[in-house]
Amino acid sequence: MPTEKLPTQHLQEEMTAWRHDFHTHPELGFDESRTSTKVADLLREFGLEVHTGIGRTGVVGILQRGNDTRSIGLRADMDALPITEQNTFDYRSSRKGVMHACGHDGHTSMLLGAAKHLSQNGEFNGRVVFIFQPNEEHGLGAPAMIEDGLFKRFDVDEVYGMHNIPGMEIGTFATRSGPITASENLFEIEIEASGGHAALPHMGVDAIMVGSEIVGALQTIVSRKLNPGLNGVVSVTEFVTNGMRNVLPGHATLKGDARALTPEINQVIEARMRQIVKGICLAHEVNASVTYDTIFPPTINASAPAKAAVEAATNLVGVSQVDGECPPKLFSEDFAHMAHAKPGCYMLMGNGTSGSNSRPLHSDDYDFNDEALTYGSSFWADLVQQQLGQQ
Ligand SMILES: [Zn+2]
Ligand SMILES: [Zn+2]
Structure with missing residues (x-):
């Protein structure tokens, strides 16, 4: 398990409960009504300014501290896949033919964890834009939010996305400057x-x-x-x-x-x-x-955000756990559209090397690793502190 040094460790149990709930109730792209309602309700509960219906089922939460105009966008995806789950654990999908087989249940939960942590403990000066996007799997959610005025209404200086990688050690991070996904x-x-x-x-x-x-x-x-x-x-x-x-x-x-x-x-x-x-x-x-x-399109990481992401991850888990020059991946990601609109970085995070956590993404027996919730949300929290810290 993560050490107590990780800033969002105290939210591990709560994030796990959210994750299991999302996992039990998966929704396909642009159909994420239950998921986005829950996300919006939780963000309101944390005291954030919440905007719904952006790019159909997308949700944006705003957390402003101080009067600095610096801003950072953090993005999670919420959609599931048309797959019948073979896992037998008690929080398995309750919907036949729909499954969180790409870990977006985990991505959503860890960004919620970061929002809760920062709303209670964040000491920064600027604005965090929490972006919960629909329909990543068809590549339609990110462009839908951008076309709906995402960055016009909530301008950001830089934007970050993250994906779990089965087979990569838990508590490790990897990214690179330049092309990261195909x-x-x-x-x-x-x-x-x-x-x-x-x-x-x-x-x-x-x-x-x-x-x-x-x-x-x-x-x-x-x-x-x-x-x-x-x-x-x-x-x-x-x-x-x-x-x-x-x-x-x-x-x-x-x-x-x-x-x-x-x-x-x-x-x-x-x-x-x-x-x-x-x-x-x-x-x-x-x-x-x-x-x-x-x-x-390919996701191209801009050099400054890639450097910032590597620095935040290194401070969190140590230099031996972070690969800042990993080989690019030949899979695709619609975060590409956000990283094209704003300087951005897409981070890869380990999902573990055994059991269902190591099964390939989109397998009917894959599962997001709950241990990664604390690593992922702590990375988000530290990245915000680093980028919007007191000047
Ligand atoms: Zn996927
Ligand atoms: Zn995915």
Whole structure:
């Protein structure tokens, strides 16, 4: 367990109760009405100024101390996933087909813990904007709040987000300056060939064969067209045709997912994909169309907030427990939109290395580690004290 030195240790039991309640009552993106009502009620109870309905189900809590105009935004996500939970503990999901399998129940609880602690004990001069966002999983909640005037109504100098990482030791933190999470891009390739009789392939054009060549060639983008020092992923995840046992298909659809850590890498992947499809289709005299949509941009940490986050974490848990230059992650995060709007930093926090705490995010037997509540909320509290401390 965390030592008593951690500032929010006294709230461990209370945060655990909130977390278990959220876990039992998970809600999908933009449907977080029970969750956001509870968040808003608790923030009011702590004495914060509360604004609801921002980006549909988003909630903002304001804590002002003194008259300084400096301000800091701290963000947690509240949504769950369409997964049926396999865990059997007593606070397991009560809703079939909906589960907190990404730990947003923990993120919400630890930001609430930080709000309670700072409202009672915070000695700073400035404004803390606590941001509880909906629908992270579809990448829609952060842009919805920003479009709804989040930073116009509640301006911040810098903004921070945090995510638990299963398999990373409890009480450890990691981040980096620059790209920290990848962009996610969904692509779809429609191949229009002429099809034909299975016994007379020379009379038509087989869309499966053309599609297969494309699937193979797409794997050369990362292995042969990207600088090996850069990161990217191209995955074809669906291959659907209208063929039958004795009919060569005339139509094939390839769908997939591509990840990139910078817009430049993303442009290379998209351009090479279009070129490969065009070239192979030309060779077989068939037509194809390509759509390539970026649904999550990459999260880019600005250097000053990244430095501040590393400093706060190091003061909290010690230099050996903080990696300030961790490798970037190839998953995606809609905090990217907030870090694009304001100088920001996305922090990774250990969720433990055993049992359900070490299962991959989005697994039906994953669980947030309650021990991380004190580490996460203490990090938030110390970061505020550090950034808005008395000058
Ligand atoms: Zn997730
Ligand atoms: Zn998540």
